[in-house]
Amino acid sequence: MQAELKKSLYADAIKELVSITEGETNVTALMATVACILSEKFDYYFWTGFYVVDPAKENELVVGPYQGTLGCLRIPFGRGVCGAAASTLETQLVADVHAFPGHIACDSRTNSEIVVPVINGDGQLIAVLDIDSVEHSSFDETDRVSLETLMQRIFAQ
Template sequence: MTEPTREELYAQLKDEILSVVSGETYLPARLATASCLLAEAFQPRFFWTGFYVVDPLKPNELVVGPYVGTLGCLRIPFGKGVCGACAASGETQLVPDVHAFPGHIACDSRSNSEIVVPVRDKNGELIAVLDVDSASHDAFDEIDQIGLERICNELLVV
């Protein structure tokens, strides 16, 4: 039997994540499940996988949410670093070399590339961003972007 392609793996993961969180209304449980399953599926390429959630008391700031990996930054203002750029623009950030990204925030010095995907609720409001870091340069591509966006597009649509 052949190994699944990354496209197939992302499709399987989306189905698995959505199946496990089906009926779960508690946001941290949904995000923790997605973080865990993604990290397990893609380690060691994904060395930090998790979410930064829009703080309802400070709506222009992200606060660390469920994640798998080393210590993360606690808060990130919209517009700062890769996660803040995603939150401010509402668009996925695919960064092959974080050290060349203006204003990059180095939560872990081993991070060399990153992808950050917006997570919206059923009304289209930004609720969080999914942040995935790799110790390798240029670790993420369009396959990762499409796969992660498909997961994030349905994660909070309950």
């Protein structure tokens, strides 16, 4: 996708999502809406959704709202791309998931991935946003900056 088109689509998505979610406090509703809009807007997204920190299980993510094929049900912190994002609190931008140490293949068709930590207004990790693509090297700095900005605008209120 051309860089300018990608930037424009993200600007539209952020504007739309901020407008739609204004005043909404239910985290599940917010996550479902974000996953839906992003999945619809970006044709290179194969799987779009959230893995939520499970308060009943220390250091474990559980699948949350998503769009796409069946996702893994649970992912421990530190395991795979999602677990790495959860344990480091840093966005993981992976051009080839098959070369990522400890990669978890929830769907073997995934070839690249970006995972963004979702931090609430109290500074606590509540989830990770996971986006997969069937193409290699689908995600870049535009995706990283735009998705980090979106997560902050929607969830850190």
